Amino acid sequence: MEAGLSERAQHLLKVLVERYIRDGEPVGSRTLSRDSDLELSPASIRNVMADLEELGFIVSPHASAGRVPTVKGYRFFVDTLLTVRPLAQQEIRLIRQQLDIGDPNPQALLASASSMLSAITHMTGVVTLPRREHIAWRHIEFLPLSDRRVLAILVVNEGEVQNRILNLDRSYDASALQQISNYLNRHFAGKDIHTVRSELLNELRRTRESMNNLMLAAITMAEKVFDARGAEEARNYVMAGEANLMEWAELSDVEKLRRLFEAFNQRHDILHLLDKCIAADGVQIFIGEESGYQVLDECSVVTAPYSVGDEVVGVLGVIGPTRMAYERVIPLVDMSARLLSAALNPRK
């Protein structure tokens, strides 16, 4: 029972984890007795360590090395032992600096956020693209390209532009296109794209032949916009600094790295994991196997959701070795999410 851990045991566990995070080597009773302020001999420490091992907080990688935290050890550490010092003003300034605030393209902002995370932590930064519950039709425009090809430009929400080239069965002159777009804009501006879609389909069914097929193309496009936003883009992420992971000794096995990188490219596993974090209402941490994905067994993932308006729309975070500096990473990720949210919210 964890609650049963003595004050002393907890303190020693804390020091041990901190020490192991710092230099990555199993820590023995000797060093621990020096590092902890308790005036205890190595022998006493060994007793406590034996207890901690029996309870599953630490293990020795082999008989005569020091001890190393287990996942359970890390978990207890971050849950109850960790002292997160808040970020210094200077650090906050650094984050702000590296965030590409002001770039009108939100995609660029997200990319800069993941770069920033990876640069500051020397690990891998990741930011999911914001999902949109509501996609509001704003404006559509058709531009004739050549005989039967028309460029359709659809603006949704606050200035998101989607465009697609439509190959049609017959040609339309500019005024016909104008008429159609006028009609569509008049009827659908401001409506949710779900609604638009079903209404268009109804309309189409009702008037059948009379309906020209540019309309049909417009539906198709609207549908694609919906698909793209809902299923593809929103279920995607930007990543930066994957190569950073190669610097960490504990991940230097090429085969493991390969599998990890493949998972990064495959995307669905990582995505699924990040999706779980979107529900959490603050910093979420997966340590080692906790993630449930084997490739991440020796990694930890620290995430925080970010929002636009009052609505959480995505998460950002850091992927690195289990042995990461949680007390630095956690406030960093937290603050980054706040700053990103702030930057994303429509000014004024």
Add this chain to the structure above:
Amino acid sequence: MEAGLSERAQHLLKVLVERYIRDGEPVGSRTLSRDSDLELSPASIRNVMADLEELGFIVSPHASAGRVPTVKGYRFFVDTLLTVRPLAQQEIRLIRQQLDIGDPNPQALLASASSMLSAITHMTGVVTLPRREHIAWRHIEFLPLSDRRVLAILVVNEGEVQNRILNLDRSYDASALQQISNYLNRHFAGKDIHTVRSELLNELRRTRESMNNLMLAAITMAEKVFDARGAEEARNYVMAGEANLMEWAELSDVEKLRRLFEAFNQRHDILHLLDKCIAADGVQIFIGEESGYQVLDECSVVTAPYSVGDEVVGVLGVIGPTRMAYERVIPLVDMSARLLSAALNPRK
């Protein structure tokens, strides 16, 4: 003098390189005598190998291993020894299949090309984004978002859409925006964006105060479009299958891999190298150090330019270990470039 290489020496060199490419181990006189059809004893072969080594075509990694081709050896091999069998119909079909022909978004097509290259070769595929010499103004549209924010949508060339949110000093009503866009479209449709830019600047200088600052914003945007296309996007590439390189034994040194991946992310070195290939009028090969970039010392790069219309606009290629199956990769890259060109050219 290479030309002085005896028939026999050339043949042996060829067999040696092929063999080494096949199983990646230094090849000795014994195996070489078995593999070459020449009925020669290992001893005779050794004499020839000694010559080849003296001339710098092969080396032995250490005293008692077989020989391995040098860069010079590979170079001679691909230049004069290589027998490129053309692709089988089935292989061509495979390429076609994996190319996302028909996706209206050209970016997706390029991405699928790099994926295809990496998948087929088990190495890294790369495709530069097409550069555009001429960017023709086609159509601009302003859409009011909120009080002083306007969404500007600029269409250039055949259906490329750029958009940007403009923050203005004062508000314009819909009809004012309409007027401005009408004016711009009337004057500039079809013109090159360079021309547009200078004309707009002149106009602006001429009429100074009278000119409203949406016009200024329009110029700014046009400029940005130009910049983005000319300097940033066109000077960029899509890559796929970086992780594949980790499967190759000769690249399994984590430190080297890290540097390589960093170069992939840094982009400018790779880009510079690919830029050189755009000039070549066919398959271009850099073997090992030939590329001039240290990170690529143990890699080879095989590229071919692709074109839109009659104009070469980009290159595609493969990056892998020096010990790659050139006789397969070369025709593959060649054919891929052809198919990509075909897919990019405006249908009909």
Add this chain to the structure above:
DNA sequence: TTTTGGCACTCGCCTATTGTGAGTGCCAAG
């Protein structure tokens, strides 16, 4: 002159052996 078999030699790699040191568990004395 070219080819070939023979032979001594080199050297990377694998395995076994041994020593060293950090760290442990246990115990008995403080």
Add this chain to the structure above:
DNA sequence: CTTGGCACTCACAATAGGCGAGTGCCAAAA
């Protein structure tokens, strides 16, 4: 409960020997 002592374990490094693939050279054969 703490501590010093002590025997023990075990990864790691260094060393040595055996093996085998491959070489260079030479003298004899073709």
